[in-house]
Amino acid sequence: MKNHNILKNLCNVVFVAGxxxxxxxxNHIGDDNSFLYRFYRFVLFSIYGFMTILEILAAVIGDFPDDEQSDAVTFAVSHTIVMIKIFSVIYRKELVKTLNRNMVRVCEIYETKTLMEEQYRIMKINVIAYFVTVYGSAAFFIIAGARKMREGSHFITIVTYWPGHDDDTGIATVFRIFxxxxxxxxxVTMVSIDSFAMVYLIMYKYKFITLRHYFEELRKEFDEASKSSLELASDKLTQGLVDGIEMxxxxxxxxxxxxxxxGTVMALQVCLSSGSAVSLLLHLALSKELTFVVTMKILFFGVAxxxxxxxxxxxxGEITYQASLLADSIFYCGWYACPSQSAPRRNIRQLVLLAVAQAQRPIVMKAFNMLELTYGTFISVVRGTYSVFTLIYAQNT
Structure with a gap:
């Protein structure tokens, strides 16, 4: 599937999600300035915001049992960050539109069907796996709430300031279900925004793979063309290098x-994953009586x-790796087999030197323009999270 269609389908999901x-x-997908859509979005985000405020109040001044208080803190922090992530992307809507256009156009004519199929398969695996993990976590929260109801308490998934723990009235039950x-x-809204960022990273990675294949094809075309005319082959290679440098x-x-x-989405996810994981691990380690469902609820949420x-x-991190391979593809494009060129023509050796120097500068994706997103960052976050957990756990035992 072409990038144009992938982004269009994803934008359609984001539009439906509000x-x-x-x-x-x-207006190709829909008019988000129409009265009906603005009303729909206002109602949707008002409900999100109202629920998040109630969660924050429950976490700060609520009087609940330990397990519900822990859930209140977890959801209050998580949903506050989720709301910030969503609004950070909405705020940059025009920039994202421009990014969509540029992402589709760069290297578009050199994208092969095989590579696009591989890219689409990787995207589907990532998005579906994330979707299953998120809703699997939600399922365990719902099952845990239903289990409480079977044990004589009330059904509860989201802990809010109202209704209180002792409120078992009909309206309280309806509100908890709501x-x-x-x-x-x-x-759904959260997954659509997170998937947006995820798809962009994967698509950007495959742009570098496409460009690398482009330079490798230049070498093959040069070898073939040089059999008939070395000078014409050199001119074609030079022009190809110029086009590649521009891309x-x-x-x-x-x-x-x-x-x-x-960047805000990815940076906040680092904070959310690390902070919430410490809270969940402490809850798991310090609680003496945890049922299987509650344990799975905590584990699934942390895994998600x-x-x-x-x-x-x-x-x-894969973007950094794929970009690092570009310098070799440029260097071995066949420039060394070209004859010396006269002054009016471009100097292919200088072009290669410029292109290789540009490709050798490491491309590291960053969040907030300071937090590097690499394989090492993930390991550091996991280690840091575990270190904080062990420190706090040692002080409480």
């Missing part, structure tokens, strides 16, 4: 736009947090 129209063509539905709907420059500019568009972080960081 975040607006991010497609590069106005917040559970809101949670499931909110996760590389455009790709480098895209990294800044990706950071500006989705770190799984998304891994998807962000590892895909970003």
């Amino acid at each position: 975040s607006g129209n991010f497609w590069l063509k106005e 917040t559970t539905v809101v949670l499931c709907v909110m996760m 590389h420059k455009k790709l480098l500019r895209l990294s800044r736009d990706i950071d500006r568009s989705f 947090l770190f799984f998304l972080l891994a998807l962000f960081v590892c895909n970003a």
